[in-house]
Amino acid sequence: MFSLTGTEISHFLLAMGCLLAMAHLLGYLVERIFIPRVIGEVMAGLVLGPTILGHFFPDTFEWMFLGFPGEDKLFGLLYQFGLLMLMFCSGLKFQTHFNREDAKITSALVIGSTIPAFIVGWFAADLFNISPYLGTANNPLAIKIVIAISIAITSIPVISKIFNDLGIMETRFAKIVIACAGIHDILLWVALGFATAIASQGSVYTAGTAFKSIGMSFGFIFGTLFFGYILFKRLTIVRQNLLFRSSNLGYFLFIMFILASLAGNLHVETIFGALLAGIVAKLALPKAVSERLEQGVSNISFSWFIPIYFATVGLQLDLIRHFNPLFFFGYLLFATLTQTIAVYITSRIIKQDPFTSFNLGLAINDRGGPGIVLSSVAYTAGIINQEFFAILVMLALVTSWLPGTWLRIVVNKGWRLMPGDENVIPKLRNDDDKIASFKFK
Template identity: 40%
Template sequence: MSTESLGSLALALLLLVAGANLLGLLAVRLRQPRVVGEILAGVVLGPSLLGLLAPQVAAQIFGDGDKDPATVVLGFLYHLGLLLLMFISGTSARNVLSRENRRPTAWLLGLGTVLPFCFALGVASILPLGAFMGEARSEAAVILVIAIAAAVTSIPVITKIFYDLGILHTRFASLMLGVAVLEDIVLWGFLALATAIASATVAAGGQAVAGTVAVHVGINIAFVVLGMTVLPRLLRRMSRARWNVVARQSPIAWIIAVFLAYVSVAAALDVTLAFAAFLAGFAIVGGVDGTETQRLRAPLDAIAHVSGAVFIPIYFAIVGYRLDFTQGFSPLMLVAFLVGSTLVVVVSIGVAARLAGFRGLDIVNLALTHNARGGPGIVLASVAFDAGIISAPFFTTLVLTAVLTSQACGFWLDFVLRRGWPLLATEGPVEQRPPVLGSAPAPVHPT
């Protein structure tokens, strides 16, 4: 890279990091999820505004082609931010399932997730899928993505909303996080299936090959099973081994090494990288005991804080940068998907919550929180778009749906708490515990 290229890249990173953090803080001040401001920063810097007003300036700063050095580096940072987001989300998949929540979790997961997924599968099969399909031209993959998008719930965003509102210690928070963790594990498995189908379709020149898909699915299933059973125990033994001086002397380096190893192996096996990063985070905390967890908490917090201040905001800003409202936006598609999927989720969670023994305001709180698509909804859109499964208008629809549903969740819970209403009737009035400056909960994500 020339000095001029390095200077342009440094300026691009400055604008992305500073813009995402400043607008993220502004969003928090306005009682909105921070991810809203981070995405808005990308929209301002992207083709919807800066690229429209000063296209030559935008091209010089952010690159104007696939082989442009700035484009290549920003593309790498985009994927790194995505992988770190999923890794940190995976580290939250522990200690969120208490005994009192097992029955309601089963109902909320069994009906609240399955019904929207199955309903979307049925509806998607009769839609004009041409408007939703990307370059892979795979109807089966598009149908799966639509179903996942209708059912997904955000672990990182609702965790941060709970943290900011001082309710992370409540039973309501542990219940919702437990459901979200189990749900996302299942739905990421379906996304791996969708990407496998798309890959097989592209390889076969537009005709999906059953044998190729079966191999992809088998490899993904094996990776998931090993990643949730054998590998966490293996990592625990490796981290305690006397020969492992890296784990003892530099826990951050050990954690990053595990993260990169998962991603590298997944890439070699053609497993969805974002899902592999999630499993890496799960394995880091899932294979250790209480003492080991305390030893790893500071390194994990350090990684989360740096990622949350730099790499993850860059990811969300680039997501916003890729939103081109001048070309890839369909208001009708957005309204139809947002309203339709929200109604299905709210009704499904309402039925599940009632069968689990909840009533009244409890059901409303659970339904609106479960409907927050947040980070996973955006990750789903990014992975599906990069794999050529979905079109640009549907990518924009999924990202905006994730943002709007997360805004609705944060606004409603803040309203309930300000009115002094309980989140769950069995808990009574909530004692909010504001975060202490300089501290962070175990499952942290700054967006």
């Protein structure tokens, strides 16, 4: 019980070690050519997964990643841990202090990046021939919601990691983009909850279904923020809190796991439990404590769990057998232009200069992790089939590539991201970067 044989442990550690090493290696190499590190980490899964290794050497792939019963579940568990840690880290980076001007910009961008893009995506579903991409639930309304979400969604985890990798997390630009992404993604996850609810009921859906699904999601979000803030504020740094005193990091991980579990039991996506745990910790704790927590979580997350998460995403894709490149190119062009133009116009309306507006448009166009999670949830719920699953994952990856590469060019050229960031000095991500910056003899 609760054990693996020595052979199984050795086999799993070999497979995981190879995947982790490949993720770090390709992540490092693509960074050298202005491509976000996360793209290289996903490429590791493509190289070692069904797309390349599994296609040319299927027996080797089967032996490495499906070598004993339950090995796939172990990778699935690491995948979920990586996603939770990524969302927790993103919550800890959530900006909480805004002046009036920044709050105005963020509010306008939330509206401008959510409503127009969602509406365009909703009506565009009628223009595309979506019938070949319907999943087992065979629910056109649910897939229309998923398409609208895929157009409007922004990635908190990936855009945070891009900012983190570039050393610009403390900039005004990063603060506004992350806050905007966080707020409007919460709204879109509520819509996804409704889509999965009606998909589970077949073609039968009522106003009661919508009210229950949306009400449960909003209730969990606001309840967690309200009560979580009070409890964190009053119960964390006290002498009687033995768990916090015994292990600060262990205490916060416990809270994160409990909130994620509670979200899952309430049929709200578990990742929002982790995200809200990070946000509440950021809001309620003294700055010194939250910074120490963020550093401790980031050290292990960005070296192990998060690269494994992105590599496992690539491991699930089979681009040889289940991918339509022509449809993908059209969908990518439509989604990218819709979101970027919506944000650009909104930014110009609130008197931002053209270069700032373009930067914001590309950054908010990053779909990354939430785009991948959207595809996974929709596929698991039977809303979409495997071909559209691959389309949405690749959409998330390419739209992470574009802003990551552009922002790296902006930072390296010393250009201003937006007014207020004129004298930005990028900060290295962690000690690994400092070590890597040394000249080897």
